[in-house]
Structures are given as C-alpha cells and as structure tokens.
Amino acid sequence: MDNIDIGEKISHLRKEKSLSIRDLAKLANVTPSLLSQLERGLSNPSLNTIKAISKALDVPLFSFFIDEVNNKDLIVRKDSRRKVIFPKNNDIVFEILSPESANSIEFAIVNLIPYSQISNELMSHKSIELAYVLEGKIKIYIEDDEFILESGDSVTLPPGTNHRWENPFNEQAKIIFSINFK
Known part of the structure; x- marks a missing residue:
C-alpha cells in the first residue's frame, strides 16, 4: 500500500x-x-x-485516506461487471453496475426469471434501498403489505424495512437497485 x-x-x-x-x-x-x-x-x-x-x-x-481515482476506473463495462449469486437460487444474479471505488453506494441490476424470488423470507438492510423496475413486473412484500410494481415504477425502502421480492408472473422482470451504505 x-x-x-x-x-x-x-x-x-x-x-x-x-x-x-x-x-x-x-x-x-x-x-x-x-x-x-x-x-x-x-x-x-x-x-x-x-x-x-x-x-x-x-x-x-x-x-x-483514499487515493485519487483514475477516471477509467469510473467506468463499468457490461462484460466486466462484478456478480453476486444467491446460493439458494442460482437463477438470481445481481450484476453490480457501480465501480469498486464507489464506496458508499452500490448500483445493481437483476433479471428475475418467471416464477422466481430473491428470497423465501423477509429481509432488511441497515441502509436505504431504492429499486426501479426496468422491464416486466414484480411483486414486493413490504412488512405485512404486498404490491405489484410494473415497468417504470420504483420503490424506496428505508433502513430496517422488512421486504421480499418475487416474480410470480410468466415474463422476465429486470430491476435496477441502489443501496446507499452511508
């Protein structure tokens, strides 16, 4: 170093x-x-x-305490995205859209194939999460409520909000997520 x-x-x-x-x-x-x-x-x-x-x-x-960022490191090419694969469901892959130098915020895109879900149980984060439905439609459970989000809809989940995502429909859904770790 x-x-x-x-x-x-x-x-x-x-x-x-x-x-x-x-x-x-x-x-x-x-x-x-x-x-x-x-x-x-x-x-x-x-x-x-x-x-x-x-x-x-x-x-x-x-x-x-951080080094200067090289401008080329600010670009994330579609063929070099970092990937997060959920161990219980290999069909769900989060592709990280933000560079590693982003520090406090992460952007990701996920394709939810028909009849899939990100998790069987409600989950929460210590940070704010925003999501935008790019294609298709999905169902989101927020605490005890459930909502259908269609292409163009978005949701903001405050820190600690229990939620769960699923695609119970017969078409693929594509969602962009942003999680702010500040």
Whole structure:
C-alpha cells in the first residue's frame, strides 16, 4: 500500500476552496503554524485534527485516506461487471453496475426469471434501498403489505424495512437497485 500524503490533500482541498492557511486554521480551530507544518509534511495530524479540518473544508473524513481515482476506473463495462449469486437460487444474479471505488453506494441490476424470488423470507438492510423496475413486473412484500410494481415504477425502502421480492408472473422482470451504505 502506498503512503498517503494527508498534508498534500489538505493543501489541495484548501486551495480548491480558495482558502488561505489562516482562513482554514481559523475554521478548523487549529494554529496556522500547525496547518503549514501538516501541508509541508513536517507533522502528522491527530484524528481529531483531521476531523476538524474535514469539517472546515466540508469534505468527508475518509477523503483524506483514499487515493485519487483514475477516471477509467469510473467506468463499468457490461462484460466486466462484478456478480453476486444467491446460493439458494442460482437463477438470481445481481450484476453490480457501480465501480469498486464507489464506496458508499452500490448500483445493481437483476433479471428475475418467471416464477422466481430473491428470497423465501423477509429481509432488511441497515441502509436505504431504492429499486426501479426496468422491464416486466414484480411483486414486493413490504412488512405485512404486498404490491405489484410494473415497468417504470420504483420503490424506496428505508433502513430496517422488512421486504421480499418475487416474480410470480410468466415474463422476465429486470430491476435496477441502489443501496446507499452511508
């Protein structure tokens, strides 16, 4: 793993926001001297200092710890999608549409063949889930209710919502999912 230059990232973000060292130091409640030392790589920040600087710059804390993304890594070609196969039903394959660098959000597409289901039981996630029916129609169970979603319909499931998907119809259904892990 390459070394991460947090000071360089602070400097880049500060300049991107047109802030002087004094301006950022004041916003982050640190001394200009410390900030200058951090940017020049002469000092290592504490986690609390990085937190204060990330808040002052209005950027996520993790942004100081990730490498720059190569633009070509933002593209996911249809023939190189990562796949998730449900062990109990090999007919259900989620193809991940988002790149590995997406971090907090995943997009996936799934083809539900006629008379198939993703799970026999209600399931829930710790994150919000959105789904859009691209083709066909499906049945979704949300808690004690059931709904038919047709092509063009969408649903948003808040974190912790018990739900289950199935295709009880004689035509294939295609659904795009988005799960936000923030």
